[in-house]
Amino acid sequence: MTQPSRTVLLLGAIAAALLVSGCEREARRFATPPPPQVASAARLGLLQPATPQQGEVRLATVKASPYDGNAYGVNQGKRLYRWYNCSGCHALNGGGAIGPPLIDPEWKYGSDPASIYASIVQGRPEGMPSFGGHIPQDQVWQIVSYLRSMGAGK
């Protein structure tokens, strides 16, 4: 029996490495992180501002989105970008309309993941509403990853 040549072995090893490197890209996790203890969030009337929420409006303590480089998370972010009507102001693919574009490198309030997270959760002056307490943390990170994948701040 002839031994496979060195080139064939090497090519096989490279192909296997390429295949394995794709494994993490599509990883999905469905376990929800345990919810923080939250105080009552009830409002007495529609016009009364919501009570300050320590649980969710708190700024991110991590610097990167857990979904960066994860195809599933980025895809979910794209869906949520439309569902939650980010596209209503920033345009369907982030080109900008009433709101500023999200695909250019210059961002008023910073385009690093933690700053984007803060912009979504806290809102910004001149029209960006605060989504803290409405969009769950996990989904905010998915949106952040989607924006970063579109070229934000690159």
Add this chain to the structure above:
Amino acid sequence: MTPPHSVYDAAGVQSAEILQLWHVIAWTCAVVFAAIVLVLLVAIWRAPRSSRETAPDLSGVDTPERGPRRSVTGAVIASVLALFALVVASVVSDRALARMSLVDAVNIQVTAHQWWWTAQYLNGPVSQTFVTANEIHIPVGKPVLLTLKADDVIHSLWVPSLAGKKDLIPGRTSKMHFRADRPGVYRGQCAEFCGLEHALMGLLVIAEPQAQFDAWASAQRNPAPSPTEAKTIRGRDLFQSQSCALCHAVQGTIANAQHGPDLTHVATRQTLASLAIPNSRAQLTAWISDPQKIKPGTNMPATPLSAADLDALVAYLETLK
């Protein structure tokens, strides 16, 4: 919890027709299979045999079989006739299915989503239309015309007790019609793999007498009742101020988003999450606090709420009758 999902439990003209075709095809195939097995057994029985002492008698092997042409011709003719009979049966059934009268039909637009169904009742002027989810009520003995659409990927609607399958394809509209001839609760299911929770994408079709259906429909047209107690009022405010209102609609309140099932009359439905769980207080609480445990991958996120808030929210949802 759910009724049987069976082609044999035919409850309408369309499904009865399909069942009849099934019987014709199944019996024809059974007879053909039995004939082939029989011929095989005869061949085995006729084969030369040996015992411990004597060698098999192979003298006949070299002489050709009598009349091979006749047997082959006979088998070919029998096959052609059987296949032709099946084609005729199929065409006859198809025409019978298409012949059902649609006069005075109940028009419902069914839209499939990952992984649940919207049903929009279109009869009458716009003020008479209404939307519900995962549960279709129909009057017994009246034709029903479904307009099928898909929101995201290809789905397929299959209610075996009432009709055959039909695909729901994004960007296209298909139609399906059937009639329920006896009252009952019939199970439907997505029959085209559509993603992670394809298996938990069920649908209930509830056939009831006309008067009962009319009462149900007029109740569905009403906006949600306003909460009266302090607890349920708090629940409504939570619904509007938390993440619920970003995806769900409750007619009569400011919650008007269309991404999740319409919850205007959610308390009248038998199940939650497209037949995944029965609609009870405990299950609803578990579902809101972490849907991913019950239906991993579902688009509904967990909502972190304090125990008192969750209780108030569930109490409010239970008033939505």
